[in-house]
Amino acid sequence: MKLSRILSNCHNISRKQANALIASGQVIVDGQICTESGRDIARFSRVQINKQVVQAGEEAHYLMLNKPAGYLSATEDDAHTTVMDLIAPELHPGLHIAGRLDRASTGLLILTNDGNWSRRLTEPRIKIPKVYRVTTAEPVSPETAGRFAEGIWFDFEKLTTSPSKLEMLGQHEARVTIYEGRYHQVKRMFHAVGNRVTTLHRESMGAIRLDSGLAPGQYRRLSGEEIRSVQPTRPSQMSYS
Structure with missing residues (x-):
């Protein structure tokens, strides 16, 4: 799923707000800042807005x-x-x-x-x-x-x-x-x-x-x-x- 969509699926976050958060460097994917709103994110990845966990990430086997x-x-x-x-x-x-x-x-x-x-x-x-x-x-x-x-x-x-x-x-x-x-x-x-x-x-x-x-x-x-x-x-x- 696209990073912007993962964020916009969160309560009270619009797609426009999601893109702004990503562009401003406030979104962290697997421990690294991500500024690409269109990046495909696996369900195994951990996604955060600053310290707030948006997607914990499933365990890969x-x-x-x-x-x-x-x-x-x-x-x-x-x-x-x-x-x-x-x-x-x-x-x-x-x-x-x-x-x-x-x-x-x-x-x-x-x-x-x-x-x-x-x-x-x-x-x-x-x-x-x-x-x-x-x-x-x-x-x-x-x-x-x-x-x-x-x-x-x-x-x-x-x-x-x-x-x-x-x-x-x-x-x-x-x-x-x-x-x-x-x-x-x-x-x-x-x-x-x-x-x-x-x-x-x-x-x-x-x-x-x-x-x-x-x-x-x-x-x-x-x-x-x-x-x-x-x-x-x-x-x-x-x-x-």
Whole structure:
């Protein structure tokens, strides 16, 4: 919401008065004077007129979960157990999943209530690398790395995936780095080259790596460094570990 509108929503403050207060340097956002009436203010930001608090700012949550197999990447579902059943109930309000994993897949799952931050993490055009360790039903052919590097045509979306990297770890095992995160992308890429993924485990998203100290089903808050690796400017009310 625009700063001027936040102020004008206060009792007895008109839009004209709000703009005057902002222009005169009496409005403080996250501890700093703000003179831009049109500035977009996140709900996490603290807004004051001098010492009077206009918006206290919600607490922002950024969680890393080691997702076990068998849990649905959803905030609610009538038929299946979801990853929210692994998260403390008091953290549930507003949480959403930034980059889903299918029910059988495991590994790094990020949950947050900060939509702007999560969009940056998952938006295909930003091309943040996502790294997966996979095992396959058939031996990984020597041509697979080249095919992935060229991009794989997805007929349903009528597009070619961005170039990806494949590192062989064994005859039936590989590490794959993609830069988009489209629906079932890694499994569909292997299907396109005549193979089938039997297990898929996400190791990292950008600079955020799955904590080796987290057992399946455990989670922790992201550190300030991990949060800033996705977006340098953060809300003032962040929850760090």
